[in-house]
Amino acid sequence: MNTEAHTAAINLPTSARRSGPLQIGGRTLSDNAIAAAAACALAFLYVPILVLIVFSFNDNPVTTLPLRGFTLDWYVRALSNEDMLTAVWNSIFVASFAVTLCLLVGLPSAFAMDRYDFPGKSLFRRFALLPITLPGIITGIAMLNMFRAMGMELSLWTVILGHGTALTAVVITQIYARLQRFNRRLEEASSDLGAKPWQTFFYVTLPNIRSAIIGTSLLSFTLSFDEIPVTFFLTGRDNTLPMYIYSTIRRGITPEVNAIGTLIVVASLCLILFSIYLLYSEENE
Amino acid sequence: MNHRQRHRVRLLGVVSGPAAWMLAFLFVPYAVMFTYSFYSRQFPMMIPDFQFGNYLSLLTDPQYYKVLLRTLKISALVSILSVLLAYPLTYFIVFKIKSGRTRTFLYFAVIVPLWVSYLLRAYTWKTILGSEGVLNSFLIWIGVLDEPADLFLYSQFAMVIVLTYIYIPFLVMPVYTSLEKIPQNLVEASKDLGVRPFETFLKITLPLSVPGILAGMTFTFCLTMGDFVAPFLVGGPDGMMIANVVQVQFGTAFNWPLGSALSMVMLAIVLIIISASDKFERAGRLDLA
Numbered sequence: 001m002n003t004e005a006h007t008a009a010i011n012l013p014t015s016a017r018r019s020g021p022l023q024i025g026g027r028t029l030s031d032n033a034i035a036a037a038a039a040c041a042l043a044f045l046y047v048p049i050l051v052l053i054v055f056s057f058n059d060n061p062v063t064t065l066p067l068r069g070f071t072l073d074w075y076v077r078a079l080s081n082e083d084m085l086t087a088v089w090n091s092i093f094v095a096s097f098a099v100t101l102c103l104l105v106g107l108p109s110a111f112a113m114d115r116y117d118f119p120g121k122s123l124f125r126r127f128a129l130l131p132i133t134l135p136g137i138i139t140g141i142a143m144l145n146m147f148r149a150m151g152m153e154l155s156l157w158t159v160i161l162g163h164g165t166a167l168t169a170v171v172i173t174q175i176y177a178r179l180q181r182f183n184r185r186l187e188e189a190s191s192d193l194g195a196k197p198w199q200t201f202f203y204v205t206l207p208n209i210r211s212a213i214i215g216t217s218l219l220s221f222t223l224s225f226d227e228i229p230v231t232f233f234l235t236g237r238d239n240t241l242p243m244y245i246y247s248t249i250r251r252g253i254t255p256e257v258n259a260i261g262t263l264i265v266v267a268s269l270c271l272i273l274f275s276i277y278l279l280y281s282e283e284n285e
Numbered sequence: 286m287n288h289r290q291r292h293r294v295r296l297l298g299v300v301s302g303p304a305a306w307m308l309a310f311l312f313v314p315y316a317v318m319f320t321y322s323f324y325s326r327q328f329p330m331m332i333p334d335f336q337f338g339n340y341l342s343l344l345t346d347p348q349y350y351k352v353l354l355r356t357l358k359i360s361a362l363v364s365i366l367s368v369l370l371a372y373p374l375t376y377f378i379v380f381k382i383k384s385g386r387t388r389t390f391l392y393f394a395v396i397v398p399l400w401v402s403y404l405l406r407a408y409t410w411k412t413i414l415g416s417e418g419v420l421n422s423f424l425i426w427i428g429v430l431d432e433p434a435d436l437f438l439y440s441q442f443a444m445v446i447v448l449t450y451i452y453i454p455f456l457v458m459p460v461y462t463s464l465e466k467i468p469q470n471l472v473e474a475s476k477d478l479g480v481r482p483f484e485t486f487l488k489i490t491l492p493l494s495v496p497g498i499l500a501g502m503t504f505t506f507c508l509t510m511g512d513f514v515a516p517f518l519v520g521g522p523d524g525m526m527i528a529n530v531v532q533v534q535f536g537t538a539f540n541w542p543l544g545s546a547l548s549m550v551m552l553a554i555v556l557i558i559i560s561a562s563d564k565f566e567r568a569g570r571l572d573l574a
Contacts, residue, residue, distance in 0.1 A: 030482065031381060038377035041370045042391075044450065045398055051419055052409040063412040064422035109303040116296045124300070127307045133504060133559055134552070135511015137528045141535065141548045142314035148541075149317050165310040197295075219400065226402040228514060233535060242404045249518065253412055261405040268401045276393060 049265060056258035063255065074259035084260060087244035094159050094231075094240055095224035101164030102220050103213065106171030113172070114179040132169045136229030139166050144233045154236035162230040167220045174219070174279060178212035215278030218271045226268065315552070322546035331542050339546035349530065349547070356527040357554075359441060360509040363448045364456075364502040370449065371456040371501070376490075379464040392461065399454035404514060410447045411518050414438040439521035447515045452508055456501030463497025464490070496566045503562040507555045527551060 055063045059071040078084060109128050113121070131139055143162050144154075152158065186208070190200040228242045235243060241264070245257055325334040343349045374395065382388045398406065413419045414437040421433040437443060467490060475485040513528035520526070527547060534544030 034373050034377045034381060037373035038381075041374035041453070042394070044370065045395065045453065048406065048409045048413060048450065049398065049401070051413055052405060055412065055419075062417050063415070063419055064417055065419055065426050066422075105303050105306045108299045112296070112300045112303065116299065118296055118300060124304065124307070127311055128303070130311065133507050134555060135508055135528065137511045137513060137531060138548055138552050138555070139314075141531065141544065142318045143310065144535065145317045145321055145541070145545060146310075146314040161310065165306075168306075222400055226404065228404050229511070232513075232532070242402070245404055245408070246514070249408055249411070253408070253415070257408060258412070261402070261408065264402050264405060269397065272397055272400045276397075 052258055052265065053262045055255055056262040058255065061254065063253070063258075074255040075263075078256045078259040078263075081256070083239075084241070084244060087239045087241040090156060090238050091225050091241040094156055094163060095221045097160045098163035098167060098224040099217050099221050101160065102168045102171045103217065105164065106168045106216075107175060107213070109168070110172045110175035110179060113176055128172055129169050131166045132173075136166060136227070137233070140230040140233035143230070147234070154234060156235070156238050156240075158234045158236070159231050159240065162234040163224045163227055166227070166230050167223055170220050170223065171216045174216040175209060175212055178209050178279075182208055211278040215275040218275035218278070222268050222271045222275075226264070318545045318548055321542055322549045324542040324545075326540050326542050330539075339543045340550070342543065343546065343550060352525055352530050353527050353550070355441075355523075355525075356510055359444060359448070359526065360506045362445045363452065363509045364505040366445060366449045367453050367456045367505050368498055368502060371453050371460060372494075372498070375457050375460045375464060379461060392457075395457045396454050403451065406451055407447055407515050407518050410443070410450065411438065414443050414446075414519060438519055439524065441520070441524055443519040443521075444515055444524055444526075447519050448509050448512060451515070452505040455504040455508065456498075459500035459504075460494060460497040463494045463500075467493045499562050499565050503558055507558060510551060510555060 051063075054067070056074055057070050057072070058067050059069040059073070060067075109124075112118070113125055113128075118124075140162060143158070143165065147154065147158055182205070186204050187200050190204045191197070195203065225240075226242055227240075228246060231240050231243055232246075239247070241260075245260070248254075248257060321331070322339055323335045323337070324331040325336060325338070343353070378388055378391045378395075382391060411418070415421070416433040416435055416438065418438065420437055421430065424430040425433065471489050471493075472485055475489055476482070480488070510526075511528050512526065513532050516524045516526045516529050520529075528551070531544050531547045531551070534540045534547065538544075
């Protein structure tokens with residue numbers, strides 16, 4: 001799949017930045033029909049998340065209407081659940097190292113794609129971006145097979161390698177998009193003024209893409225924290241949080257999952273909104 | 286060192302690391318998986334071999350090809366339903382929202398759920414559709430039903446709903462990009478020539494947004510094909526998808542060669558669809574010029 005489709009997938013389209021109406025005209029019947037359809041689609045997207053949150057506060061072990069009353073009991077239970085807390089720490093551990101790996105591989109890849117022509121470049125790009133469209137299960141199983149062939153024990157470290165492989169593409173698309181918008185004249189000016197290449201890199205290039213790096217790190221952290229299909233095949237005895245929840249749901253649903261789920265959703269939303277702010281705020285300059 | 290050589294050294298420094306990584310963690314794993322798919326199963330694991338039995342059983346054993354066909358059917362349904370829901374929404378955001386700020390806000394309102402825990406978004410549907418769930422109890426509460434209906438959860442219907450819910454943002458993104466690229470003077474010209482709005486939509490807007498629709502459907506189709514969590518959570522006895530079968534081979538069934546063969550087939554289908562849609566997209570782009 002081409003790069004354009006991939007970057008389009010994550011980057012803010014131009015008209016969202018453009019202000020002013022695209023089309024002028026009175027409201028008609030068809031306008032109302034479209035508005036209604038759009039409202040339904042938005043409701044479809046958000047009502048389930050609302051349900052998750054509402055039932056985390058509902059004083060009833062079953063998720064039924066009408067609501068019974070407000071309680072924080074499910075939060076107390078979730079937060080005093082030792083297994084769950086261990087899983088949270090495992091997830092943070094995995095996500096931190098996975099993000100580091102993604103940056104180590106993703107940054108140079110994005111640079112290579114943006115600035116160099118080399119034999120096999122299109123193959124390089126195809127491989128680099130493949131994990132975005134590939135279902136996670138395929139990445140997970142292929143890596144499981146390799147670890148098995150190498151005789152490696154499964155552990156959180158194999159999960160980290162898996163996440164690194166699956167999520168590097170996210171870093172590449174974001175950084176590549178930023179590099180494409182970056183004005184290369186700044187670098188030329190810097191080198192004309194006598195700066196060495198490493199000086200230009202650290203004093204000119206890096207500061208200009210810094211917010212994209214932080215933004216994409218937060219995004220990949222969230223994605224790694226929530227990752228399940230790759231983790232499922234690559235984890236050993238230790239569970240990450242999604243794997244713990246997965247095994248809990250297998251036994252039956254309790255509002256405790258709603259409570260921890262609400263916390264995750266709120267935390268993810270904060271991280272995501274902050275990363276969007278970092279990734280797109282500079283575009284107006 | 287002259288300029289050229291320095292350029293080469295720098296290029297090597299930038300590319301070699303990522304290239305080595307991709308070789309080790311993308312290429313080699315697929316190669317190993319490909320090799321294993323020809324192995325024979327033998328207690329306790331498998332023995333090296335070169336035979337097509339694993340692939341043949343996919344074609345001959347109804348257990349497997351039926352699951353594959355079902356997976357393709359569900360993936361198609363999910364992509365179609367996603368287009369039906371996402372297209373009006375995206376059209377509304379791009380053409381009917383006049384303030385740039387609101388447009389940005391709505392765009393992100395649609396995209397953000399994509400990055401919020403996949404598992405929890407599937408889980409919440411289990412609490413909604415279950416026989417003791419939100420929907421049933423709501424319908425009983427308002428008096429539409431006397432007792433809980435079982436038809437919502439554990440069905441292919443539930444799977445299609447949940448997967449559509451999860452993958453809609455993947456459709457909105459490319460459709461948005463293609464819709465906003467459409468030159469508005471084309472639409473205005475059509476209007477000036479007296480063409481009715483709906484006809485203008487059919488003749489101009491819709492055809493020009495086909496590349497976006499295709500890209501979105503490709504994402505949705507491929508990701509649905511590989512999903513094993515939604516079938517596990519809300520699918521019924523007839524809800525097994527190919528990814529669940531694969532999961533079982535690497536788990537309780539302990540048949541890695543067969544599991545690898547199934548994964549290879551999945552990989553092949555996904556790659557074929559991606560490159561086909563890539564070709565169509567390119568053709569679509571020529572139309573634009």
